Amino acid sequence: MTAVSDTSELPSVKAETVLSARSRKPANLGQILRWLLLFLGGLLMIAPITYMISTSLKWPHEIYNVNLIPEEPTIENYTYVLEDGRFYLWFINSIIIAVITTVSNLFFDSLVGYTLCKFRFPGRYIVFIAILSTLMIPTEMLVIPWYMMSQSFGWLDSYWGIMFPGLMTAFGTFLMKQFFESVPDDFLEAARIDGLNEFQIWWKIAMPLVKPALAALAIFVFLGNWTAFLWPLIVTNSVEMYTVPVGLSGFGDEVDVAWELIMTGAAISTLPTLVVFLIFQRFIIRGVVMAGLKG
Amino acid sequence: MAKLSLKKLTKSYGKVEVLHGIDLDVDDGEFVVFVGPSGCGKSTSLRMIAGLEEITSGEIWIGDRKVNDLEPKDRDIAMVFQNYAIYPHMSVRKNIAFGLWNAPLSKAEKAARIEEVARILDMSELLERKPSQLSGGQRQRVAIGRAMVRNPAVFLFDEPLSNLDAQLRTQMRLEIKKLHQQVGNTIIFVTHDQVEAMTLADRIVIMKDGHIQQVGTPEDVFHAPANTFVAQFIGAPSMNMLKVTGAGDEISLSSGVKMQPGRQTQTGRPLLLGVRPDDLSVDDQNPIVTGKVVVREPLGSETLIYVSGPQGEIVAKVPGKSGVKVGDEVKLGATPEALHFFDTETGDALV
Numbered sequence: 001m002t003a004v005s006d007t008s009e010l011p012s013v014k015a016e017t018v019l020s021a022r023s024r025k026p027a028n029l030g031q032i033l034r035w036l037l038l039f040l041g042g043l044l045m046i047a048p049i050t051y052m053i054s055t056s057l058k059w060p061h062e063i064y065n066v067n068l069i070p071e072e073p074t075i076e077n078y079t080y081v082l083e084d085g086r087f088y089l090w091f092i093n094s095i096i097i098a099v100i101t102t103v104s105n106l107f108f109d110s111l112v113g114y115t116l117c118k119f120r121f122p123g124r125y126i127v128f129i130a131i132l133s134t135l136m137i138p139t140e141m142l143v144i145p146w147y148m149m150s151q152s153f154g155w156l157d158s159y160w161g162i163m164f165p166g167l168m169t170a171f172g173t174f175l176m177k178q179f180f181e182s183v184p185d186d187f188l189e190a191a192r193i194d195g196l197n198e199f200q201i202w203w204k205i206a207m208p209l210v211k212p213a214l215a216a217l218a219i220f221v222f223l224g225n226w227t228a229f230l231w232p233l234i235v236t237n238s239v240e241m242y243t244v245p246v247g248l249s250g251f252g253d254e255v256d257v258a259w260e261l262i263m264t265g266a267a268i269s270t271l272p273t274l275v276v277f278l279i280f281q282r283f284i285i286r287g288v289v290m291a292g293l294k295g
Numbered sequence: 296m297a298k299l300s301l302k303k304l305t306k307s308y309g310k311v312e313v314l315h316g317i318d319l320d321v322d323d324g325e326f327v328v329f330v331g332p333s334g335c336g337k338s339t340s341l342r343m344i345a346g347l348e349e350i351t352s353g354e355i356w357i358g359d360r361k362v363n364d365l366e367p368k369d370r371d372i373a374m375v376f377q378n379y380a381i382y383p384h385m386s387v388r389k390n391i392a393f394g395l396w397n398a399p400l401s402k403a404e405k406a407a408r409i410e411e412v413a414r415i416l417d418m419s420e421l422l423e424r425k426p427s428q429l430s431g432g433q434r435q436r437v438a439i440g441r442a443m444v445r446n447p448a449v450f451l452f453d454e455p456l457s458n459l460d461a462q463l464r465t466q467m468r469l470e471i472k473k474l475h476q477q478v479g480n481t482i483i484f485v486t487h488d489q490v491e492a493m494t495l496a497d498r499i500v501i502m503k504d505g506h507i508q509q510v511g512t513p514e515d516v517f518h519a520p521a522n523t524f525v526a527q528f529i530g531a532p533s534m535n536m537l538k539v540t541g542a543g544d545e546i547s548l549s550s551g552v553k554m555q556p557g558r559q560t561q562t563g564r565p566l567l568l569g570v571r572p573d574d575l576s577v578d579d580q581n582p583i584v585t586g587k588v589v590v591r592e593p594l595g596s597e598t599l600i601y602v603s604g605p606q607g608e609i610v611a612k613v614p615g616k617s618g619v620k621v622g623d624e625v626k627l628g629a630t631p632e633a634l635h636f637f638d639t640e641t642g643d644a645l646v
Binding site: 184186187189190191192193194195196205208209211 | 345346347366367368372373374376377378380381382383384393394396397441
């Protein structure tokens with residue numbers, strides 16, 4: 001049987017079983033409760049987004065009303081935020097930081113993960129455990145050493161200062177190591193015989209086989225850095241170096257927070273995350289790895 | 296194309312030695328099959344030739360080069376893996392092209408080589424497909440193509456047919472044999488299937504527990520097995536083994552039957568008498584074994600009968616139309632040339 005028919009059969013089989021299960025049994029109480037719980041969960045997820053968009057369409061006097069549909073909808077906030085030059089700067093800062101950090105993570109996390117997974121060398125486990133153990137240290141504990149480090153290296157208030165703690169992550173390394181476990185050694189050995197060097201084997205053979213993991217990691221890292229607040233707030237001083245979340249928090253003045261503007265900025269800043277998700281989600285397809293092996 | 300020599304090759308994992316000094320010379324263009332039960336060291340030997348396993352001691356020579364310390368890519372070999380290991384994210388064409396990664400050829404020359412290989416393997420129309428769009432047999436063909444395109448001194452096959460279904464396996468076996476006749480490269484082929492070994496090999500290397508048991512042509516190992524292991528491993532069903540006692544020009548079976556094997560045996564010495572199911576005939580004048588047929592397995596052109604008698608159960612292969620039924624009393628005998636004698640303790644064949 002070919003793999004083509006394998007993959008095409010799977011979904012239809014699933015769909016059938018779901019259908020038959022549905023038609024055979026009337027919904028019982030447990031099922032109703034489950035649906036209800038899922039529905040509430042869905043509401044919970046969608047509520048802040050709806051509220052954000054709704055608030056961004058309101059005038060200042062209306063923002064403390066909880067009604068979803070604004071009485072007098074306006075796009076004034078959008079015009080204001082987009083015409084305010086600072087928002088563009090922050091947006092570009094955020095894009096630069098999130099993109100560079102994502103690329104760096106994809107490259108280095110998978111390189112280290114691959115090495116830890118596929119090479120046998122003394123001290124391999126110690127290195128792996130040392131990397132993993134850094135996951136247990138919370139960011140709040142790290143910001144002071146980071147700050148002191150940035151200060152002594154002259155990285156304060158710079159892209160490098162904002163980015164350096166996140167250019168490689170223990171989580172990403174761990175994730176990639178685990179995914180490389182699923183890449184059979186035969187592929188790598190075949191490539192070794194074909195004459196690729198170790199770096200080429202990693203780049204040309206192993207990396208394309210873990211695309212789903214890379215896509216997932218890209219989404220995680222991009223979102224994490226796009227929404228990062230605490231560290232960028234601490235390390236930046238000048239308004240020009242702010243990222244979107246740091247900049248937005250500063251909308252308003254000493255006595256009043258301009259929620260409608262913050263929500264407008266937030267609404268605009270969700271767009272890149274949507275784009276990233278749409279680009280990468282198509283790579284998150286299981287079973288790519290197995291196609292080159294026995295049928 | 297080149298000769299291949301293994302000299303006192305050993306392999307240890309930690310303190311455990313799994314290969315105990317393998318010596319073997321393979322001629323230029325020879326098709327040699329390593330066969331043995333799992334864990335016998337046949338795949339390890341192959342991987343050491345490929346350079347995928349380190350050599351603990353001993354030497355490997357390909358042509359006139361000692362390759363112990365060469366990288367796999369510099370050994371002038373190509374390997375086909377059991378589970379194909381064709382890269383799933385590349386088209387067939389690209390997969391085959393990877394075999395030419397280091398070849399000092401122009402783009403056009405490479406393309407021509409790929410076309411040529413695809414033509415030989417009859418898969419020209421598959422070149423643009425992805426592995427997921429191929430059947431098992433086609434995938435294995437791509438793997439062979441990737442190896443062929445390198446035109447290596449030595450081809451290494453690591454159980455390449457084990458993942459195919461029975462019919463396809465027979466077909467691919469034939470194709471590999473034809474391919475060898477066509478290209479003529481030296482081939483080392485590892486399998487646990489004795490039929491594959493017999494049908495493909497110029498010479499068979501039978502291994503067990505990290506030792507070579509016998510090296511010889513398929514006829515050699517079948518008709519003149521070096522020991523009881525080889526005798527029972529090669530041939531299906533296995534050779535029957537009967538306990539006998541030598542007595543000059545006679546031997547006596549535990550059942551009391553005496554017979555003239557046509558050779559001298561030491562008086563009083565316990566021996567093992569081996570006789571292949573194919574060599575036994577029913578209603579023999581000088582039967583070795585008499586007993587009742589307990590099971591009958593018709594295979595079409597021939598039938599296997601399991602005969603139970605005072606000396607235990609033995610199996611015989613009789614013509615499909617012989618009409619022997621379960622419960623029949625049969626007298627099984629064989630010509631003296633068909634009898635094999637082995638030492639009871641060492642298992643070695645007595646000549």
